[in-house]
Amino acid sequence: MVAVKKTVQQVENLEKYQHGFVTSIEQDFAPKGLSADTIAFISEKKGEPKWMLDWRMAAYERWLALNEPDWAKVSFPKIDFQDSYYYAAPKERTGPASLDEVDPEILETYAKLGIPLREQEVLAGVIGSPRYAVDAVFDSVSVVTTFKKELAAVGVIFCPMSEAIREHPELVQKYLGTVVPVSDNYYACLNSAVFSDGSFVYIPPGVRCPMELSTYFRINAAESGQFERTLIIADAGSYVSYLEGCTAPMRDENQLHAAVVELVALDDAEIKYSTVQNWYPGDPETGRGGIYNFVTKRADCRGARSKVSWTQVETGSAITWKYPSCILRGEGSVGEFYSIAITNGRQQADTGTKMIHLGANTRSRIISKGISAGRSSNTYRGLVSIHPKAGGARNFTQCDSLLIGKTCAAHTVPYVEARNGSCVLEHEATTTRLSEDQLFYAMQRGFSQEEAVQLLVNGFVKEVLQELPMEFAVEAQKLVAISLEGSVG
Amino acid sequence: MSLSNALLTGDLNQLPGRRDEDWRWTDLRGVIKTAPPRSPIDDRVLAAGPFGSLEGQEILIINGQSSAGLELVIAPDTRQVVRLRLVSTTDGTSHTVAFKVKLGAGAELVLLESHEGLADGYISSVDLDFDLAEGGRLERIVIADDGAHAISVNRSHVVMGPKSSFSQSVLTRGARRQRIETVLVHPGAEAQVEMNGVYLLDGQRHADITTSVEHAGPGGVTRQLTKGVVRDQSRGVFQGRILVDAGADQTEAKMGHHALILSDRAEVDARPELLIHADDVQCAHGNTIGALDEEALFYMCQRGLPEEEARSLLIAAFVDEVVCLIRDSAAQDCTRTWISDARGRT
């Protein structure tokens, strides 16, 4: 069909990545390469206590003994871990005391990205527009965190990880590495040794966090990796909604982003964690450059009736390799995973989730929508595991893949392990292309073919978009359109 | 890496184990610590097998030894019904079999294949090659009735010509470790593939039904339905892979796996995979695992059925959906009898 052919062409003529600019500022780097000295340098830079340095060093020892995994459906040249910087920070103190001290270049960067760093700008917005607090991480350091005072008034701690290590060591020591153990996997172990900044969130018992919290990650420096570490603890009966966004400049080299995110939900607590990932995907024609996004994200639903909901919109990165997971330990705890993964150009994505049902009457729900275009490859890989004590466990999984064009690939690889006689598991998966009949139908009613494609794609991903906080859903929908449509209009 | 290679060479490093992705739920390394001796020649006269009541030629392979040769050729445009009996009679021994089945153009074969364990614990490794010429039609019905302590691997490799048809129904009650694997290259080209299965497990039995269909050409159709019932401490495994090559447009593939877990210590593991490299396809899989439908049970009980009978009826109905897909009606009756016997024995 002509319309499909043209669509394929349009998809191929990808709109240029919009966040590919570089901010030129003076930066501090750790010596290139990875060694005990590098780790000591990072720990020193961040003014860490000795226990933290010891923790890092132990992780480094473990990492040296591990081998790189190779089971995902992704392929890339071997990473030279000595050819990268593990710490890059704007030349300044450890952290600016106020926004006025932040390098104007950096402020400009976030303004360009549409991230509000000035509280008054957020406040000055349209009446009724939602407010959200931002932690802005630029390469290896957090440059500013907004609304800290207002949050502190209700007992919420929202600060850079490096600050939490100094100011709230008891919380960090109690929870860090308890969800993702140091030697969990190759990249998590690397992260444990060299992690720089990320966000720390603590919501005290019974508190409903008064605003959305978000972290905005920006890789700027060349030849550097970003290894952020995020830890969110929702104490009994609390609620928090957290969102992260990510972008990076267009560069010819591949840059590694190996983050670890740990979530802990105690009794009756709920964490909603949303990601809009738009790292530079590399050149769509040659596949040069782009971020390797190898991330370990895991939630521990420790408390009874606790709930963690992961929502992700994955449109960027040359390679995405991540499985935000839930350990459903608490009785009646709930895990959810909603995902849109879009690959185009030469991107590769191997993403999905693990739902580990340990406790009785635990429930999980997985909705995954994959769209492959160009010469990309998009894999859903997931595990639903029902342990013997998880009586009454329930899971529903729906994985749909949409193919646009003849040169892309879509894979669905679900693992299901059921070891209890009273569980109920349902899994459905489909792989289809954009329907010519539906396209024609929409065009007969007056849509141009690009509009028709957009309409159908939006319909396809809608179930997941609905799970995002409203103000981000609109953003994400635009991102979906840009990732796929090329020149819309 | 395979059981056959390990047995033939005596090199146990050839055994697949849980670290091999495709064998993660069917670990052979952990259960075979020493290479057992070869099974002896056994020429006793056997009672009829599970398909004994049906017409047709019988090929008997006991402990890996056959007097009738290890190849079955069906001449073009002829039809045959063949009972292929693979019998293991001796505890503590092992054997391998490599058997070839060739269908000429337009030939038709109903293959009634039984794996019969007349001993309790043995190791059997069977490799079957199926080659279907253009328009060839094969209906393969497998009853796997191994001993409770046997280790049994049955691997088939199927190559199909244009417009040929391969229809398979596997029925098994498992073994200590048992794998029934079918690897098939689908040419598209109006060829039809249907692969169905039933596993009924109890005690500590294990059964693994693994299939891999590679759609190499356009216009292929694949239908799969596997159903399982596990009790006690048994473990059912289903792995289904559908691979669609670039250019294999208009492929239509549907795969279903549904299992009932009737005990808190039983286990079902499933991995239904779709690996798609062509866009003009319709592929889907569905997988459900759970207990019997309590509402249906209640409804039946409320109408006067004792609970056990209601359960039994529901389980029979659950499994019978697969049996109904067997095309040869005499074989269908035979398998139904075998299933009710197998369930009666538990």
Next chain:
Amino acid sequence: MLKIEGLRAEVGGTEILKGLTLEVPTGEVHAIMGPNGAGKSTLSYVLTGRPGYEVTAGSAELDGEDLLALLPNERAAKGMFLSFQYPLEIPGVPALTFIRTALNAQRKARGEADVTAPEFMKLVRLRAGELKMDFDMLKRALNVGFSGGEKKRMEILQMAMLSPRLSILDETDSGLDIDALRIVSEGVNALRGPDRSMLVITHYQRLLDYIRPDRVHVLAGGRIVASGGPELALELEREGYDKYAGAA
């Protein structure tokens, strides 16, 4: 309004329309009747530009403009509407969103301003009410899980909302019970007007009791083989299509 001359069209290499000539003047309703396989649906798809339907000869014009060179959506913006025999299901897209977006896309193509949300909602409520449709149904994904009759009503609602100049109704009566048929026909009749035309494709005369045509044409073997007034439909009902079987 619509002028078709010597139209030949193929589907998958098989010629279905074999030199079809037909004219529908502005303000008139014409019926096309014919046996199964005569090419009725093919004609509706060729006129609306469904891919895979290849025109090999002849012409089709709307108000003197060549239709065949236009994309399906461009034809729609010119005012062409096809009520599908088998309306499609569009998962995830609510009917309201679909209709409003379609309406505004057409308006944009014609250089008209968007319909505002309140205007649209007011109108769609009114039209849905006329068609005795449950308004909540419009909030659901378009046609997903709808019965055959509901889908046909949804087609007529879209037609009423888009107010096309030339409507082609392809077997709109199929799958409708007598009450639904009456409601749908009333909906269609409400859209008749001095500047609108319709082409009603049907196998049975029944629909024409409700939607009275100005002219009736018999399509057989890919061509119009007879034309007449409304009485021709009654004659066909009485005598069947046998008489035209050899006409191709």
